[in-house]
Amino acid sequence: xxxxxxxxxxxxxxxxxxxxxxxxxxxxxxxxxxxxxxxxxxxxxxxxxxxxxxxxxxxxxxxxxxxxxxxxxxxxxxxxxxxxxxxxxxxxxxxxxxxxxxxxxxxxxxxxxxxxxxxxxxxxxxxxxxxxxxxxxxxxxxxxxxxxxxxxxxxxxxxxxxxxxxxxxxxxxxxxxxxxxxxxxxxxxxxxxxxxxxxxxxxxxxxxxxxxxxxxxxxxxxxxxxxxxxxxxxxxxxxxxxxxxxxxxxxxxxxxxxxxxxxxxxxxxxxxxxxxxxxxxxxxxxxxxxxxxxxxxxxxxxxxxxxxxxxxxxxxxxxxxxxxxxxxxxxxxxxxxxxxxxxxxxxxxxxxxxxxxxxxxxxxxxxxxxxxxxxxxxxxxxxxxxxxxxxxxxxxxxxxxxxxxxxxxxxxxxxxxxxxxxxxxxxxxxxxxxxxxxxxxxxxxxxxxxxxxxxxxxxxxxxxxxxxxxxxxxxxxxxxxxxxxxxxxx
Amino acid sequence: xxxxxxxxxxxxxxxxxxxxxxxxxxxxxxxxxxxxxxxxxxxxxxxxxxxxxxxxxxxxxxxxxxxxxxxxxxxxxxxxxxxxxxxxxxxxxxxxxxxxxxxxxxxxxxxxxxxxxxxxxxxxxxxxxxxxxxxxxxxxxxxx
Numbered sequence: 275x276x277x278x279x280x281x282x283x284x285x286x287x288x289x290x291x292x293x294x295x296x297x298x299x300x301x302x303x304x305x306x307x308x309x310x311x312x313x314x315x316x317x318x319x320x321x322x323x324x325x326x327x328x329x330x331x332x333x334x335x336x337x338x339x340x341x342x343x344x345x346x347x348x349x350x351x352x353x354x355x356x357x358x359x360x361x362x363x364x365x366x367x368x369x370x371x372x373x374x375x376x377x378x379x380x381x382x383x384x385x386x387x388x389x390x391x392x393x394x395x396x397x398x399x400x401x402x403x404x405x406x407x408x409x410x411x412x413x414x415x416x417x418x419x420x421x422x423x424x425x426x427x428x429x430x431x432x433x434x435x436x437x438x439x440x441x442x443x444x445x446x447x448x449x450x451x452x453x454x455x456x457x458x459x460x461x462x463x464x465x466x467x468x469x470x471x472x473x474x475x476x477x478x479x480x481x482x483x484x485x486x487x488x489x490x491x492x493x494x495x496x497x498x499x500x501x502x503x504x505x506x507x508x509x510x511x512x513x514x515x516x517x518x519x520x521x522x523x524x525x526x527x528x529x530x531x532x533x534x535x536x537x538x539x540x541x542x543x544x545x546x547x548x549x550x551x552x553x554x555x556x557x558x559x560x561x562x563x564x565x566x567x568x569x570x571x572x573x574x575x576x577x578x579x580x581x582x583x584x585x586x587x588x589x590x591x592x593x594x595x596x597x598x599x600x601x602x603x604x605x606x607x608x609x610x611x612x613x614x615x616x617x618x619x620x621x622x623x624x625x626x627x628x629x630x631x632x633x634x635x636x637x638x639x640x641x642x643x644x645x646x647x648x649x650x651x652x653x654x655x656x657x658x659x660x661x662x663x664x665x666x667x668x669x670x671x672x673x674x675x676x677x678x679x680x681x682x683x684x685x686x687x688x689x690x691x692x693x694x695x696x697x698x699x700x701x702x703x704x705x706x707x708x709x710x711x712x713x714x715x716x717x718x719x720x721x722x723x724x725x726x727x728x729x730x731x732x733x734x735x736x737x738x739x740x741x742x743x744x745x746x747x748x749x750x751x752x753x754x755x756x757x758x759x760x761x762x763x764x
Numbered sequence: 765x766x767x768x769x770x771x772x773x774x775x776x777x778x779x780x781x782x783x784x785x786x787x788x789x790x791x792x793x794x795x796x797x798x799x800x801x802x803x804x805x806x807x808x809x810x811x812x813x814x815x816x817x818x819x820x821x822x823x824x825x826x827x828x829x830x831x832x833x834x835x836x837x838x839x840x841x842x843x844x845x846x847x848x849x850x851x852x853x854x855x856x857x858x859x860x861x862x863x864x865x866x867x868x869x870x871x872x873x874x875x876x877x878x879x880x881x882x883x884x885x886x887x888x889x890x891x892x893x894x895x896x897x898x899x900x901x902x903x904x905x906x907x908x
Contacts, residue, residue: 326902439819443776446812450783455806457801460793464801465786484765494844495836497876660875661886665866667848668890675860676904684852692845699833700769718804730797 278619282627285330290413291628295636298338299643305339306346306358307654308662313343313359313542314598315489318482319666323604324675329610330624334632336606337586340599341633342640344542344578345389349648352381352571358585361542364550368563368570382648382738385575386566390641391524392576396532397633400727403536404626407591411616416724417734421744422758423717428748429537430672430706440702445701448710451475458719459726462599470682477711478605479674482691484704485598487670487691492698493663511542516568523553523569524576531577534585541597542578542585549577583633589614590626598705601712604655609677652683766823768833773819774810779810837876860906861881 285291298320316339324332344590352369365385410710414422430445454465455474467473517524527549534545553561553573563570585596593615595601607614612622619626658721674687694704728734735741784806793800835841851867868887877883898904 286899294906305897323897323902326904437814439822443812443815443819445852446808446815447776450780450812453783453805459789459795459798460801462790463800464790464805465783491841491845493843495876497837503809658877658882660872661882663875664871664877664886665890667871668864670870671848671852671855671905672894672898675906676898676902681852681856681907682854688848688852691848696772698765699835700772702772721804722798724797725799726797728797 275401276654278623278627278666279401279630281624282629282631284636285628286631287625288335290328291331291334291632294335294684295338295632295639298335299342299636299640302339302342302344303346303349303643303647304341304654306362307349308358308657311358311489312485312598313340315485315604316340316343317599317602317606318478318485319669319673321482321602321609322669322676323742324506324606325609325676329607329612330489330628332606332610333625333629336603337629337632339588340603341579341582341636342643344576344582345386345640345644347578348389348571348575349382350383352385353378359542359578361546361581362574363543364546364574365571365578367550368565368567371564372568372571373418377566381568381571382725383645384516384571386641386644386648387570388524388527388575389579389644390637391517392528392578392580393583393633393637393640395525395528396535397581397630397637399529399532400583400587401630402631404587404591405619407587408616408619411592414616414740415738416720416727417738417741418744420717421725421735421741421748422592422594423555423713423720425744425748425751426713427709427717428752430709430752437701440700441706444697444702444704444706445710447697448472448707449714451480451707452711452714452718457714459722470680473682475677475711476610476677476683476686478602479677479687480711481602481605481708482670482673483601483687483690483692484603484694484707486666487687488694488698488704490670491695493659493666497659497663499659504762520569520572523556523572526552527554527573527576528580531580532584534577535581535596536587537584537596542581545581545584546574546578549573566696586629586633590618590629591616593618593716595709601708604712635703766826770820773823775814777813777816777820780809780816782887783809784813840874840876844871847871849875856907859908860894861891864894 286295301316301320302313305313317336320336320339324335344359345360346364347357347658348365348369349358351357351362351366352373355366355370356361357366369381369385411425427445430441447484452475454471456462456466457464463472523639530549530552531545534548536540550570550573553569554560557563557567557569559567581597583602588594588596589600589603593604593613595604604675607625612618612625670687670691671684675681677683698704724734725732735745781892787802787805787809788803790800825888846871847867851863865887868890869883872883872886894906899906
């Protein structure tokens, strides 16, 4: 493992890859600080630029973008009370009151240092857990993979937003889209109205449409909104020993963030909310939360950055996404001809180890850029929405075209963008659709393979203990939102 | 009743029904232990119909207190959607750069940008960026 990490550092410490890390961090800060652009949208927009690039370079850039975007959301949350990302919402609870009391610099410094600590600790946890998890997953057969994909899909209950029905509908829409194209076992065409459809619904253009283009239409609705004036930035330092009294919150929040990040589908928003709640629960001064308590900022920021590394664990070890952003990264790896999952560590070790190295090395850089550029990042909210929407549309079209050098992916992207906008308007969430687009193929292939190898005997899913455990977990996860109601009635 | 939700639920049901009917014609698998290409699409489309029907039932029973499909600047957004579709349709015919020269200023105008300098600057800047990043650097040939 040590040699692997060493080789990751050797790969990273070339001028080209360091440049990728720098660019990824800069774009990440921009995306994170811009309300409306989420890390997932940033990654989706960046992927077209990685088509012709070396896989290591592109992954370093995307991971840096993901990490920096999760932090960038905290800047506008603190200075404008407008979280740049959903995960930074909890940062605004105490960050904005602290900034309003004339301590904006202190709030930003707490936020960036807590993010940096969370990211660093979670990267160490990732290195410790991902490799054994991948080694364990090497023993998986089709039945385990089928169970794993069902487990991933069951997370629709947590990703589905307010209505379980609409979350399930989103998942079913995604699954139905996956059935378009050639059948994965026999090659029978399914719902292929023209020859273009033989390749199915291309994953990345669909994601670019669902996330980025649908967001463009939302931006256009706010096109005349006046930019908010930020609280003036005063000082950017903390008294020495500030974190001496706060180390418990820092460590607890980072660990909570990592664990929640590992759970596929849970994501940074849940991590920061749970962590904030825990910080408040453990604090002797509960009433000060929401009024500028620095522990609130620490809890939210350490957790949301920590969840980034957490979300990388199932991606690297099992090939299933831990968040919408990592779902898009699976697409980025796949178009480079690399299959994420347990074999990644043996077939393409340079990918996971360079990701580890870029996370370890990138964090101090992210902290430095964050502290130095705070005044610059807060200005991105002043970019007119009309310009941003037009440029994002242009990149969406370029990106979809570059995916297959044809107009078919562009058509898919536009259809998904308009369809996604309509679905979002009626409150059907996008995350379950993405989850189904990623896991639907894996589910069908492994279900059918498992039945073929067992001569059609369905008991294969009960014969393997790991399969049974994962399937039970999937059922419990799916039922978790309705279990409290059943309990109350009983 | 939330009319927009009702229409979307109805469309999802129709989509599910049409895929279910189409899946009936899929050939069986050659392997007797494989359930074939039709079963999963049939199950999924059936569930979509069922969930769509349940959603419609909920929409009918629920009193609607808010706007069914809130959308500011509706005409502009619909025009931009049409413009994007036209852009994708015309691009292979007249080439990427020429179609973009028409598309970007029109989209900026529909997005209520009225500063001429900005419109020209963004158009030229984006075309240069596309040429530099995609044609030159990444060697991705854009439609000519």
